[in-house]
Amino acid sequence: MSKLAKEYSNLGFDPEEIRAKYKAERDKRLRVDGNEQYVEVKDDFAHYIEDPYVERLERDPIESETEVVIIGGGFGGLLAGARFQQAGITDVRIIEAGGDFGGTWYWNRYPGAQCDIEAYCYLPLLEELNYMPKEKYSYAPEIYSHSQRIAETFNLYDGAIFQTRVTDLRWDEDSARWHISTDREDTISARFVVMATGPLNRPKLPAIPGLADFEGHTFHTSRWDYEYTGGDHNGNLTGLEDKRVAVIGTGATTIQSVPYVAKHAKQLYLFQRTPSSVDLRGNKPTDEEWFESLEPGWQKARRQNFDAMVTGQPVEQDLVNDGWTEIFRLFASMAPKPGEAEVSMDEMVELVELADMRKMNGIRERVNEIVEDDSTAEVLKPWYRQFCKRPTFNDEYLPTFNRPNVSLIDTSDEQGVERITSKGVVVGGVEYEVDCIIYATGFEVGTSYTRRAGYEITGRDGRTLSEYWGEGLKTFHGYSINGFPNCFQVGLGQNGFSANLTAVLDDQAQHVSYLINEIRSRGARYAEPTEEAEAGWVETIRSLAAVNIAFFDACTPGYYNNEGKIATEGGGIQGESYAPGANAFNALLTTWREAGELEGLDLTY
Ligand code: NDP
Numbered sequence: 001m002s003k004l005a006k007e008y009s010n011l012g013f014d015p016e017e018i019r020a021k022y023k024a025e026r027d028k029r030l031r032v033d034g035n036e037q038y039v040e041v042k043d044d045f046a047h048y049i050e051d052p053y054v055e056r057l058e059r060d061p062i063e064s065e066t067e068v069v070i071i072g073g074g075f076g077g078l079l080a081g082a083r084f085q086q087a088g089i090t091d092v093r094i095i096e097a098g099g100d101f102g103g104t105w106y107w108n109r110y111p112g113a114q115c116d117i118e119a120y121c122y123l124p125l126l127e128e129l130n131y132m133p134k135e136k137y138s139y140a141p142e143i144y145s146h147s148q149r150i151a152e153t154f155n156l157y158d159g160a161i162f163q164t165r166v167t168d169l170r171w172d173e174d175s176a177r178w179h180i181s182t183d184r185e186d187t188i189s190a191r192f193v194v195m196a197t198g199p200l201n202r203p204k205l206p207a208i209p210g211l212a213d214f215e216g217h218t219f220h221t222s223r224w225d226y227e228y229t230g231g232d233h234n235g236n237l238t239g240l241e242d243k244r245v246a247v248i249g250t251g252a253t254t255i256q257s258v259p260y261v262a263k264h265a266k267q268l269y270l271f272q273r274t275p276s277s278v279d280l281r282g283n284k285p286t287d288e289e290w291f292e293s294l295e296p297g298w299q300k301a302r303r304q305n306f307d308a309m310v311t312g313q314p315v316e317q318d319l320v321n322d323g324w325t326e327i328f329r330l331f332a333s334m335a336p337k338p339g340e341a342e343v344s345m346d347e348m349v350e351l352v353e354l355a356d357m358r359k360m361n362g363i364r365e366r367v368n369e370i371v372e373d374d375s376t377a378e379v380l381k382p383w384y385r386q387f388c389k390r391p392t393f394n395d396e397y398l399p400t401f402n403r404p405n406v407s408l409i410d411t412s413d414e415q416g417v418e419r420i421t422s423k424g425v426v427v428g429g430v431e432y433e434v435d436c437i438i439y440a441t442g443f444e445v446g447t448s449y450t451r452r453a454g455y456e457i458t459g460r461d462g463r464t465l466s467e468y469w470g471e472g473l474k475t476f477h478g479y480s481i482n483g484f485p486n487c488f489q490v491g492l493g494q495n496g497f498s499a500n501l502t503a504v505l506d507d508q509a510q511h512v513s514y515l516i517n518e519i520r521s522r523g524a525r526y527a528e529p530t531e532e533a534e535a536g537w538v539e540t541i542r543s544l545a546a547v548n549i550a551f552f553d554a555c556t557p558g559y560y561n562n563e564g565k566i567a568t569e570g571g572g573i574q575g576e577s578y579a580p581g582a583n584a585f586n587a588l589l590t591t592w593r594e595a596g597e598l599e600g601l602d603l604t605y
Pocket of ligand 1: 272440
């Protein structure tokens with residue numbers, strides 16, 4: 001009997017039934033308007049992104065000439081700054097919209113905020129900073145402090161320009177410099193620019209009819225209004241005790257924050273379109289003895305091990321051993337052992353799918369075990385493959401639905417909340433009157449880069465990035481763009497994706513350090529990729545993307561699959577990545593650097 005036939009004979013469920021259910025649930029949620037279903041947070045909605053954490057600091061405009069400007073002070077900018085320091089690139093300024101470093105961890109301070117990726121992989125530079133995370137999964141305040149620790153250690157506060165948004169970036173051929181304008185009237189020029197504005201920096205709102213009509217209180221989770229709710233990251237939201245609260249959205253942010261809201265609100269209505277998969281958290285304090293026993297180089301090895309696991313590559317041991325890597329542990333137990341007959345690639349793909357079904361059956365069973373009301377439990381079950389959406393891990397979310405003051409409102413038949421009125425939220429013709437609406441509706445991903453960054457970039461010969469990327473991303477290795485000399489993009493897009501984004505950013509920071517130093521030491525004024533090299537890289541991305549695109553096209557809509565349009569329009573976080581994954585991408589870049597030819601880059605002297 002073949003490996004696959006053996007698995008089928010032992011399943012205890014019907015895969016065809018599950019496939020049909022996945023498809024039906026996906027089709028039900030697929031909207032023709034894709035990203036257009038969201039509204040840009042500006043003009044009448046601009047208050048949703050004001051900084052509630054610091055007073056605006058008045059200051060005179062800055063005029064400055066510098067070697068490197070980094071735009072963004074989240075982990076992308078911090079790691080670039082840190083790695084540049086280590087590489088001897090010290091004349092660096094970091095421009096950041098927030099009042100401090102931290103990026104996503106500066107803005108997202110909602111109660112219960114935590115990182116779902118194991119801290120030993122996620123928190124960068126642990127060995128360099130000799131820092132031991134408190135727990136396996138860090139809470140936001142620890143991560144925020146860690147970002148400040150990086151800035152202090154690498155003297156990044158010296159060149160920091162906070163509470164400042166870049167408004168324009170323009171290349172000047174004569175001086176071979178970038179001119180950077182800001183909303184503080186600064187005029188800063190730089191020889192190199194690193195754009196590190198992050199993939200999830202721009203909160204979005206659903207364009208629900210009546211959005212502006214609501215007369216109660218409202219905010220987005222990425223600007224949590226503790227003045228209204230009371231309390232802090234640890235909860236104690238006593239300001240909600242006499243309030244009826246609506247929360248819209250059930251992604252990773254809600255899974256973590258809603259238990260705190262439910263504990264204090266007089267009444268909570270949670271509006272769900274697609275349920276998240278909610279797995280066991282199982283957090284635990286770091287074992288000091290174990291941590292001290294780790295050998296130098298352990299963090300890089302652990303990150304690589306994690307990436308190998310989640311891309312299905314063979315490893316000797318699953319070091320992280322959590323809910324992210326479980327499907328692949330299941331798969332490994334099903335795959336042929338040494339000495340057994342090999343299976344074909346198609347059979348391998350099917351075995352992974354069966355492992356996924358087992359995993360998701362477990363997730364759905366967990367809902368049954370915890371949620372007492374059967375009809376609520378049914379609505380909370382996710383019907384898609386685990387990595388179709390960002391999986392979540394939490395031990396308090398599901399028990400929340402056993403509270404008498406909590407109602408789950410399913411909006412899937414309406415493809416989302418129907419209407420907002422002056423008094424509340426309407427679904428299925430029923431108006432839920434509330435005092436406060438909290439939008440947990442995520443961030444722009446599929447819109448244009450310049451819209452998300454908040455500034456236009458004009459390169460050589462007046463070419464704007466909006467025009468150049470009008471019909472899709474074009475980069476060389478994800479970092480550099482033809483016609484935009486000495487400008488580097490770090491983050492996601494045409495490079496190796498990992499759920500552990502800080503590892504990606506760290507590898508990128510080291511690669512860009514190498515590029516800058518090579519351009520300088522070779523005496524070039526600037527470098528940019530040739531048209532051919534860029535076209536070749538785009539072709540590489542596209543030709544390898546087919547398997548990824550097929551996987552995500554079958555998924556329920558979300559930002560991973562460009563709201564269901566990945567097959568027709570490309571894009572989405574998963575549509576533009578180097579499909580073999582972060583480890584393979586890093587290996588490719590290592591070979592490229594070792595060749596020492598800067599092949600594909602054009603240096604101008
Ligand atoms: P998401 O984009 O994941 O979730 C937005 C939610 O809003 C979805 O549930 C979406 O439903 C819902 N929604 C959108 N429009 C409507 C509508 N018209 N009516 C009803 N519901 C609507 O945002 P999050 O802030 O939760 O998370 C964003 C990302 O940030 C995560 O995916 C993760 O990458 C990261 N993050 C990581 C955390 C961690 O490590 N722990 C914690 C928090 C965030 P639908 O799914 O149907 O579109």
